[in-house]
Amino acid sequence: MKLFLKTTVLLLVLMWAASAEAYVGPGAGFALLGSFFVIFATMILAGVSLLILPFRTLWRMLRRRSKAKALAKRVIVVGFDGQDARMTEKLMAEGKMPNFSRLAERGCYSKLQTTYPSITPVAWSTFATGVNPGKHNIFDFLDRDPRTYLPRLSSAHIGSVERFFKIGKFKIPMSKPEIRLLRKSKAFWKVLGEHHIWSTILRVPITFPPEKFYGAQMGAMCIPDLLGTQGTFMLFSTRQSDESFQEGGMRLPLEGEGDHYRGKILGPENILIKGDPPMEIPFELKLDRERKKAELKIGGDVFPLEQGTLSDYLKLEFSVVPGMKVAGLSRLMLTEMEKEVSLYFSPINIEPEKPAMPISHPSYYSTYLEKRIGEFATLGLAEDTWALNEKITDDRAFWTQTQDVEQEREEMFFTALDKLRSGCLVTVFDATDRVQHMYWRYAEEGHPAAPEGAEDPRFEDAIREHYEKNDALIGRVMDRLREDDVLIVLSDHGFSSFRRGVNINAWLLKEGYLHLKEGTDGSTEWLQDVDWSKTRAYAVGLVGLFLNIRGREEHGIVEAGEEVEALKKELIEKLSGLRDDEKDEVGINEAFDTDLTYRGPYKGNAPDLLLGYNHGYRISWDCASGKVAGKIFEDNTKAWSGDHIIDPRLVPGIFLCSDPVDVENPHIVDLAPTILNLFGLEKAPHMEGRGLIHPASFRRAGA
Amino acid sequence: MEALNSILRPIFDATNALMGDWPVWLVCLIWAIPLSVFALWAFKKFSNQDAISATKDKIYACLFEIRLFNDDIRAILRAQWEILGHVLKYQALSLKPMIWILPPTLLMMVHLHAFYGFRALRPGEEALVIATLKAEVGNELRLELPSGLTAETPGVWAPEMHQMAWRIRADLPGDYLLRFRKGDQEATKTLRVGGRRGRLSPERPGRDFVAQLEWPSEEPFGRASFVQKINVSYPEAVVSFLGLEMQSQWAWMILFFVMTMVIALALKKPMGVEL
Numbered sequence: 001m002k003l004f005l006k007t008t009v010l011l012l013v014l015m016w017a018a019s020a021e022a023y024v025g026p027g028a029g030f031a032l033l034g035s036f037f038v039i040f041a042t043m044i045l046a047g048v049s050l051l052i053l054p055f056r057t058l059w060r061m062l063r064r065r066s067k068a069k070a071l072a073k074r075v076i077v078v079g080f081d082g083q084d085a086r087m088t089e090k091l092m093a094e095g096k097m098p099n100f101s102r103l104a105e106r107g108c109y110s111k112l113q114t115t116y117p118s119i120t121p122v123a124w125s126t127f128a129t130g131v132n133p134g135k136h137n138i139f140d141f142l143d144r145d146p147r148t149y150l151p152r153l154s155s156a157h158i159g160s161v162e163r164f165f166k167i168g169k170f171k172i173p174m175s176k177p178e179i180r181l182l183r184k185s186k187a188f189w190k191v192l193g194e195h196h197i198w199s200t201i202l203r204v205p206i207t208f209p210p211e212k213f214y215g216a217q218m219g220a221m222c223i224p225d226l227l228g229t230q231g232t233f234m235l236f237s238t239r240q241s242d243e244s245f246q247e248g249g250m251r252l253p254l255e256g257e258g259d260h261y262r263g264k265i266l267g268p269e270n271i272l273i274k275g276d277p278p279m280e281i282p283f284e285l286k287l288d289r290e291r292k293k294a295e296l297k298i299g300g301d302v303f304p305l306e307q308g309t310l311s312d313y314l315k316l317e318f319s320v321v322p323g324m325k326v327a328g329l330s331r332l333m334l335t336e337m338e339k340e341v342s343l344y345f346s347p348i349n350i351e352p353e354k355p356a357m358p359i360s361h362p363s364y365y366s367t368y369l370e371k372r373i374g375e376f377a378t379l380g381l382a383e384d385t386w387a388l389n390e391k392i393t394d395d396r397a398f399w400t401q402t403q404d405v406e407q408e409r410e411e412m413f414f415t416a417l418d419k420l421r422s423g424c425l426v427t428v429f430d431a432t433d434r435v436q437h438m439y440w441r442y443a444e445e446g447h448p449a450a451p452e453g454a455e456d457p458r459f460e461d462a463i464r465e466h467y468e469k470n471d472a473l474i475g476r477v478m479d480r481l482r483e484d485d486v487l488i489v490l491s492d493h494g495f496s497s498f499r500r501g502v503n504i505n506a507w508l509l510k511e512g513y514l515h516l517k518e519g520t521d522g523s524t525e526w527l528q529d530v531d532w533s534k535t536r537a538y539a540v541g542l543v544g545l546f547l548n549i550r551g552r553e554e555h556g557i558v559e560a561g562e563e564v565e566a567l568k569k570e571l572i573e574k575l576s577g578l579r580d581d582e583k584d585e586v587g588i589n590e591a592f593d594t595d596l597t598y599r600g601p602y603k604g605n606a607p608d609l610l611l612g613y614n615h616g617y618r619i620s621w622d623c624a625s626g627k628v629a630g631k632i633f634e635d636n637t638k639a640w641s642g643d644h645i646i647d648p649r650l651v652p653g654i655f656l657c658s659d660p661v662d663v664e665n666p667h668i669v670d671l672a673p674t675i676l677n678l679f680g681l682e683k684a685p686h687m688e689g690r691g692l693i694h695p696a697s698f699r700r701a702g703a
Numbered sequence: 704m705e706a707l708n709s710i711l712r713p714i715f716d717a718t719n720a721l722m723g724d725w726p727v728w729l730v731c732l733i734w735a736i737p738l739s740v741f742a743l744w745a746f747k748k749f750s751n752q753d754a755i756s757a758t759k760d761k762i763y764a765c766l767f768e769i770r771l772f773n774d775d776i777r778a779i780l781r782a783q784w785e786i787l788g789h790v791l792k793y794q795a796l797s798l799k800p801m802i803w804i805l806p807p808t809l810l811m812m813v814h815l816h817a818f819y820g821f822r823a824l825r826p827g828e829e830a831l832v833i834a835t836l837k838a839e840v841g842n843e844l845r846l847e848l849p850s851g852l853t854a855e856t857p858g859v860w861a862p863e864m865h866q867m868a869w870r871i872r873a874d875l876p877g878d879y880l881l882r883f884r885k886g887d888q889e890a891t892k893t894l895r896v897g898g899r900r901g902r903l904s905p906e907r908p909g910r911d912f913v914a915q916l917e918w919p920s921e922e923p924f925g926r927a928s929f930v931q932k933i934n935v936s937y938p939e940a941v942v943s944f945l946g947l948e949m950q951s952q953w954a955w956m957i958l959f960f961v962m963t964m965v966i967a968l969a970l971k972k973p974m975g976v977e978l
Contacts, residue, residue, distance in 0.1 A: 039787070042765075042769065042782075045779075046769060046779050046780075049769065050776070056774060364771075365771070368771065372760075419778060
C-alpha cells in the first residue's frame, strides 16, 4: 500500500511536470526509452514467432517420424553424482530420507549397476548414450598420448591457433581454435530432438563443448577455467616458498608491507600479442587487521574481504587489446593476515554472461541462465577440491562453496522445470560426490586423513546432512510433479573410503615391468624418469594401466598378439587379490581385461587393464601424477578421503522412479532407452541397454 | 519561483552571452555535458542500482525465453506478460532518481528554451500580441507602442477568453517595452527585434506557478495587476545540424535530448551507473 501510494504520488508529480514541456534527463530518459524499446522489441519478436509458427509446425509435421503414444509428457531426471546405495538405503531405513521413501513406495527403488570403471565421466557418458565405453570412447578423466606418454584430457580436445597475421607486436588469428568433444555415439537427447521432443540438459558431465540438438544445454565436467586448465587456484602470499602444489594450484607473490600489499592476477595467455604473454590484472590489498577485514582494489573498484570467509563472485576482466576483454568469475578468501598475508583466488570460471568459449547450447543459453539466476560457476569441477587438499582453504570454505554451487544448480533446475511444458529435463547435482570425497574422513573412525581432534565437529555429519538435503530437493520436485510426469532419480556410482593409496607404477617397477632411466629415482612427475625401451607396462590416469605395445606406443616393446595376451594374463593373475601386507588386507580385488569388458570401435583407446580396488583403496596421489618412486601402499592423509574408483561391483548407484519398472537389477546403460520408450520411441539402434519400463505394462503409479 | 528565476536569469544570461552566436548544436553539447554528468550521478546516488540491474536481467531473460521457446506460444505470451511486469517495475525504480533529476533539468531546459526555442522579430515582420486579462475590460485597454513598432490592427476583444489581441509590425531593431494601460493602471511586456541571439520572452506570466516555471524570462505580474498574462508570438527558431535545418521551438530540445543520451551512454560505464 505504501509503495502504491508513493508510486501514485510520483506519477502525479511527473504527469504534472510534463506540462512544462521538458524532458526528464538522460538517466530517466534512458529508462523510459529503454522500456518502450523493450516492449516494442518484445512485440516484434512475438509477432515474428507467431508468423513463423505455422510454417514451423508444418515443417515439423512433414519431418515427423512415426512414434507410439508417449507414456509421459515430461520426463524429469535428477542425477546425484556419487550418491551411494548403501548410505541411501541406511538413511531411508532410519526415516531420514522420507521423500526418497515416498518415491520408492510410489514407484520403485533399486541399486543401479554402474560402468567399468565406476567413475563420473564414464558413467554419465553411458547414461547419455546408452552404450558401453567401448562405443562412447570415454574411459577415464585422463587419456595418454601414446607418442609422448603424457596425460591428456579424455573428453575434449582444445586446440590452438596455428596461423596468424602479424602486424608489429600484434597477431591476428586466421582461424578459431578447434574445440571438439571426444565422446562418441549419440546422446538420447539428440534422438529425442530428431523427433522434435525438447530436452533441457543441465550440467550433465561430458557435455563440453556442447552439441547442437533440439533443446538447451548447459555444459559441465571438463569445461575449463579461464586459464584453460581443469581448475587452477591462485595463492598470493608473502610467504616465500619454492614448493609447487601437487594439484591444480599456483603460488604467486604478494608484495608490500604494513597494511598495503600488491599482486597481479594471472589470466590466460594473450594470443593476440607476440610471445603470448599472460594477461594480468594488478590489484592492491589494504588490510584492517583489527577488524580482520580487507579491501581489494582493482582499478577503481573496491571489493570487501573478511578473513576466513569465502567472498561472493568477483568479476575479473582481462584486457586483450583495447576494447576487447575476457571475463571470469573468482571467489576469494583471505586465509591469513597476521605476520604473513595470504590471499586465495578460486579457479577463474568462464563468465556465463559472455563466455570466452562455447559452454552452452544455444550459445546464449548460459547468458539466459545468468540473467535468470545470477552469476554461477561454470567450471567443470566447480568445487575447488584441490585447494582444500593442499590445505589452502578449509572445510568451512569448501562447504560454503559446495552448497552455493548446489544452490545455483537448484535454481537452474527449477527455472527449467517451470518452463518445461513437455519434453525431458536432466540435471546432475555434483555436491554429493564432492562432499563425500572431502568429508569422508570425518565419518570414518580411524581414517588416516581424519583431523587430529575434532577440527570442526559440524562436519562429522556433513555427508548425512547432504543426503538429507538431496531428499528435501526430491520432495520439492515431487510437489511440482504433474499427472503425466515421470520422475527418475539416479546416481552414477556409489562411494567408499579412500584410506590407502596404491602406486601401481611402483608395483610395476618392483615386479620388473617398468624400468627407470639410469641415475633417476622415479620421483619426477608424468613418468619422465621411465626408460621406455625396457618398460612393458605403465599406469597413467586413475583407473588402470597400459601395456607398452609396439606400433601403438612411441617406444613400444611388447608385440601385439600373443605377447600382449600373455602379459595381460600374467598381470591379471598378479594384480587380482594383491595384498597390502601392512594392513593385512586385499588392495585390489580383480584386474579386468578391457578387451573382454568392452565392445565397440573405440575399445582400443581404453587402458589395457582396469583395476578393481577393494573398499578403502585407490590409486595413490603419486601414481596419479606419474611418480614411480615411493611405497606401493601408503596412507592417504589428504582431505580427499572418500572415493569410488574401485571395483564397480562394490559401488552401485541408486535408481528411483515415480512409476514401477519391469526389470530387475537395472544398469546405468538402461536409462537412455528407457527415456526414449517413455516418449513413445523405440530404443535407438546404437543403444545397448534395456528399456526398464515396457509400454505394454506401463501403468501410472497409483492407477 | 519568482525569487529562483531572478537568481537563475543572470546566470543563464551571462553564460549564454559568452556563447554569443555559436551554433545551437555546440551550445547544446556544452550544456548537455554537465547535465548528463549530474543526471548520471543522481541516478546512481538515488536509485536502487542492484534492483535496477536485477530487473533488467529479468527482462533480458524473458527476451531470451521468447527466442529459446519460439515453438511454444504459451511460453512466448508468458514471457511477454512477465516483461510487462518487469518494465513497470523498472519504471517504478527509475522514479526516485527522477525526482532529483527533474527539477534542475527542468529549470535548465526552460531557461535554455528562452534562448533557443524562438528567434527575435526581424524588421518588417509581424507578430501577434495577446493580453489575457482577469476580467472583462473591453475597450478600456490601450496598447502604447514605442517608436520602431507599429500597430497593424486595433485591439480585437475576444470576450470568451478575456483576451485582447493586436497585430504589430517591427520597423527597427531594438529591445522594446510594450505598455498596456487600463485607466491609471499599467502593465508592460518586453519585445525584441533583431540583434544578437538573446533571451526572449514569448510570455510574461501571472502568478500561476507552472506558468512562472515555464516562462522565466520576465517577472510575473503582481496579484493586483489587471493582466493575467501577455504573449508575443515570436517565430520559432531554426536549428541547423549536419546540414539539416529544422524550424521548431522544440528543435534544439531534440538535439539536446539526443546529445544528453549519447553523453550519458558514453559516461555510464566510466561512472559505474546502471541505467
